[in-house]
Every structure is written in structure tokens, then in C-alpha cells.
Amino acid sequence: MSIQKAAVAGGAGNLGPTILKAFVDANFAVTLLSRSSSHSVFDYASLESLTATLTGQDAVVNVLASKIIPIEVHLQLIEAAHKSGVKRFLPSEYGYDTSHSLTAKLPIFCNDKVAVVKRLKEISKQDSTFTFTPIVAGPFFDWSIQKNLIVNLVGPLSPIYNGGDIFFSTCTLSGIGRTFVGALEHPEDTKNRHFYIASAIVTQNQLIEWAGKSDPVAARIRTNGGS
Template identity: 40%
Template sequence: MPSVRVALAGATGNIGTPVLEALLGSDFNVTALSRIGGNSSKLKPHPNLTIKEVDFNSVESLAAALVGVQVVISCVATLAMGDQNPLIDAAVAAGVKRFIPAEFGIDSMNPLCRQLPIVGVSKVKTQQRLQEKSRSNPGFTYTAIANGLFLDWCLEENIILNIPQHTATLYNGGDVKFSASLLSDIAKAVLGVIAHQDETVNRVVYIHSALVTQNQLIQYVKEKDGKKWNTIVKDTEELKQESLAAQAEGSKGGIEAATLGFSLCGMFNSDYGCDFSSHLDNELLGIKELNEDELRKLVESFL
């Protein structure tokens, strides 16, 4: 399998960094696609890593960089998820066999999730493009990865809880069970898709490192240090309206806030399919769920 040549877009981002590390750690030959004048200087030299600067708006530029590549992985930033068509078209033109889009998050197959702008405007349109290209080019296939929230990153960034300050906004009361994944497990899932292309062809795969609730995570902290928490409760419908208003502002900050808000709407309301436990692909992709002790230690590490 390491003889497969892989191209990675967004190699310096939150998802791209662990994905690149996992690919190189498994001896894959990797072409990192970097925007002209972008962040390629952040990438450490590696004998299996080639960096190619490209124009992400040009199919010609991208296709030239993808010659000889079998798998393309898109880890572009959230705000760029709606602009993957040139990369998809270039992959088809270059004869790429498998495309993994920048999905990584809530369940884009859930009807309510598909109504959220973060999904409907970008992920659904990207899936439609991939389906269209796969139908007209039988050798071209895709796999999207749904992994819930980024568990370790969200704890580090104080998004689902602020552990150091012992504060939290409890969405829909804090007892909603939601799927969440470690960044390292998302990277493992990418490797699993490459290793199991027949079983993952043209569909969304689902993984999680743990099924948790906000109150469960808070309880682990309470049991460790005994300190009181200050919490407020917010309905995700209220959050959705706030996010729509922020998006309407049109500023970069407003769009970023709206994007996070829509993601949280999809992950803290059971109607949005935030519990993946009934349809996981963990076993196929080599993902092991955290046991309670491991989850507890993870949470305590942020104290």
C-alpha cells in the first residue's frame, strides 16, 4: 500500500497536519499541494515528501501536480470547503482513483444537517460534484469521512468546555450524546480508507473515538479537582439563529463564528444524527474507541 502515491491539500491545517504525519509515518510518498506563496515553509523536509505550489483555482495547474497520484486528500480549511471543484476536476483529468474531500465533521447525510449552510452550501455540493464525476468516469471514486467533533482540539480550544476556567455553555442541557474523534484517529481513518478502497467506495464512512456528553466530561473534571462549575444552558435553535445572523453580516469573523455555530448545532441535537454509534466504520478503518479511563485521562490533561 505505501507504493500508492498520495496528494494532500491543506497539509498545514488542523486536520492536514496529523494526516500528513500519519501518511509519512506509514511510508507513503506524499505530494503536498501548497497555494502559491502559501504556508509550505511550515512543512518539515522528509525524504517521502514533495511540495508543489499550485493555483487552487486552476484545473490545469492542479492536474499537472497530480500526474502519477492515485489518491487525493483534501484537508482545506472550512471556509474553502465550497471551492473544491477545481481540485476534483483536476483529479479526474490526472487519472486519480480515489478522492477524499474535506468533509471531516457532522453527518452530511442527515436531512437536517443538509439544511445547515456549512453542509448545504459546501459539503453537499462537493458530494454532488464527486457523484457526477464518478458516474461519468468509472475509474474515479470518492470517500467522505464523518467523525463528529474534533475531541482533543475542541477541548484545547475551549469550544465544548472551558476546563481551565471551569465554565461551559451546555447545549440543549448538556446531556446530548455526540460522537467525537481525536485528530490522530481521523488521520488513521484516512489511512483506513486508502487500505480499504473497495469497502469504502463512493460513500460516507463514520468514525468516532468516543460517544460522550458535555456533562459527562464535566463530571470527570469535578471528580479530579472538586471545583464548582459555572454553566449556562442554550438551545441549539437559538444558536442556529445567532449563526444565521452572524453569517448575514458577511465579515470574515462573522462567517467563522457562524461556521462554528452551525457545526455545534449539528453535534448537540440528536435530530441531526450526532450519535454515530449505530453505523460506525471503526472496525473496518482500524479505529479503537477510548475506554472510560482513557477518556478521563484525556479530559484531565487539560486541567
């Protein structure tokens, strides 16, 4: 299976631009699916028009926001990709491992991301030419720092999760972009399975310590555990 043409849905968001750059850098032919207006979700409502748009594409990369966009939109994109003969679908995952039984029970995931992968499994079982790859990246490293989610660089307190010494994997936005290219350049290795990536495996306390050493502003960070 050779994948050279990819359609990206929702490429103007947090994750999209880094993916588009990575695909262009790798000489993929990229088509960007975007809403006609920032108030519309209905551009994805017509199965016929979506199917026509996707015909000729090898892969569909869904980076539409999840949760705020109804699951029906995500499922419609899958149906259209399948109908149009797309070979590989990347669902809008990119975070935690929703194949883990406990993660899958979390309310934020169970009705959306988990249900999407379930549908992808059903279709790929019926039609072996249709394949899928959910990408598990952990929290986006640079995005999470900017949002003060892992370490709060501007506020007085960084909430410490589970004592702060638990290792977790995390990936930079540019690292995720390169992963999309890698996943599609190795279609057999990434076929019908979750694909796990990491730029680093760290603890929250390590990040707080390193931030304090390297940045005089960040050195003022105080944690729940003291200064």
C-alpha cells in the first residue's frame, strides 16, 4: 500500500498547522478540508459531497476538535472516507491511550473517541482495504506548557498530580507532525492498531525543577509542595 495523497480535516486548529507543514516537507499531496464559516458544522453533513471531495485521496487525517464537534460529524467523515475508497483513516485521537480499558471509561472519551475507533474496527473488519491508525501522543508538550497545564510558568501555583513523580510520555507539536508522515510512510506497521509516540518520558516534578534552573522567571514558580 502506498500513501501519497492525504486530506486533512480541521487543519487550522492547534494541531493542524504542524501536520500540514510536515506533510508538505515530506512532499505529500495535501488537501485541506475546512468549514466555509467559523460558525458552521454542516459542511460535513452531506455524505455525497464529502464522498466526492475525498475520492482519489489515499488517507484522511481527522484533526477536527473532538467533543465540541458532535460525534456524528466524525462518523460521517469515516463513512465518506470508506465510500470514496480511502485506504487509511487517522481519527481525531492524539492524546491518551483510549484502548486502555480504564481510560476508555472516562466520560471525556467513552462516548466520542472510543466510539469512533469502534466504528473504524467494524468497517475494517468488513472491508480489508479500509484501514485506520489512532495516534497516542500523551499531552502535547509545548501546547500544554503554553496553557499552563503541566507546569504553570506564570501563575503562583502548579497543581501537582499524584505527587508529581509519576512518569508520563509527552510529544511536541512538531514531533506529532513528523509522526503523521511516519505513520503513512509505514502503512503496514501502523495498520489497524494504536500507534504510540513520545518526544520525552518525564515526571511533572522533573519539569518543574528544570524550568526553575533554566529560566529566572520560571524560578519563581511555587508548587503546592513549597517554593
